[in-house]
Amino acid sequence: MFKSVIQRLTLPSEVASDKQQLGWQIRTVRKSGQTIKGILFYLTILSLSFVFMYPLLYMVSKSLMRPQDIADATIRWIPKEFSLINYSIAMQEINFWRGLLNSTIISFGSAVLQVLSCSLVGYGFARYRFPGQAFWMALVVFTFLVPPQTIVVPLFTFFLDLGWVNTHLPFIVPSALGHGLKGALFVLIFVQFYRRLPSVFEEAARIDGAGAFRTYWTIMFPLAKPAMLVVFLFSVVWHWNDLFQPNMYLLVPEYFNLAQNMALFNGNANLEFQQATQNISASSAIGLAPTLQNQIMAAAVLTLLPVLILYMFTQRYFVESVERSGIAGE
Incomplete structure (x- = not known):
């Protein structure tokens, strides 16, 4: 119990x-x-x-490698001695500062103008109804689907008649008119963004007596900052890396951008080889040969560096803007 x-x-x-x-x-x-x-x-x-x-x-x-490091099979990633001579030679060979100026004018100038013009066109398609709207929207999509290589001959003839060849105008003027490189895609991005905004902002502006353009410029356009940042960065990067259109319209080295100078890079392997081997014995120089690989890589780094710096300062806002602009899908 x-x-x-x-x-x-x-x-x-x-x-x-x-x-x-x-x-x-x-x-x-x-x-x-x-x-x-x-x-x-x-x-x-x-x-x-x-x-x-x-x-x-x-x-x-x-x-960062010297010719002897390139020729050494035991060296894979880290050279025995870091050298910046490749960057010095590459800057001279690709005419870095002049190419940087031309790339900046084409890329940033076109990007700013595409933000302004494509935003206005996208707002019109997104917030207003007008005769033939579906037809004009289909034309916008059509210009995005048509490869630029198929219309380059009439475009070149047209710009040549206007005297725009060997100038920056073939890139700047179309961008100011809502087109240019990938302009149709940027219009669609703004259309998608403006359609998501509530109509109460426009109604309040109309009550206060604001017209259509003033409503767009003072109220709706400032709200499109996420879409503006996405379009701006995309436009800068695509213009910066584009080689097809600059090769068609820029035929004088004075107007070449960095991408064109990089494509024409021939380097100076003999100069680097002489400077790299002047302080070593003749027996140590046996088996070494002038090489352009390290110079080409230095030129490629210099070409990409401005875009990388831009992305380093804007990547946080860019990711947030992609999420808010609606281009990632919902």
Whole structure:
């Protein structure tokens, strides 16, 4: 009898301890699962990041190598001695400062004008109804789908008759008119963004007596900052890296951008080889040969550097703008 009473008294405490132990085990399993998921997630991100970062790391590594480091099979990533002579030679060969000025005029000038013009066109398509709207929107999409290579001959003839060849006008003027490189895509981005804005802003402006253009310029346009940043960065990068259209309209080296100068880069391997081997013995120089690989990589880094610096300062706002502009899909 006493044993049964004791068992009844001790049973609840044992059950409680078992529940606590079981709860602790469940929490441990959950934490372990979350930890494993986190490790797998970061391993996947690091692996994908390395795939995209590998070319850039390779360029930077090779651009800092001397000819003897390039010829040394034991050196893969880190040279025995870092050298900046490749950048000095590359800057001279690609006419860096002149090319940088031309690239800046074409890229940033076109980007600013495309933000202003494409925003206005996109606002008209998104917020107003007018005769033939579907037809004109179809034409906008059509200009985006047509490859520029198919119309380059009539465009070149047209710009040649206007006297715009060997000037920046073939890039600036179309951008100011809501077109230019990828202009149709930028119009569609603004159309998508303006359609998501509530109509109460325009109604309030009409009550206050504002007209259509004033409503757009003072109220709707400032609200489109996320879309403006996306369009601006896309336009800058695409104009900066474009080589097809500049080769068609810019035929004088004075107007070449960095991409064109990079494409025509021939380097000076003999100069670098002489400077690199002047302080080593003749026996150490045996087997070495002039190489352009490190100079080409230095020129590529110089060409990409302005865009990378721009993205470093704007990547946070760019990611936020992509999410808010609606181009990522919903």
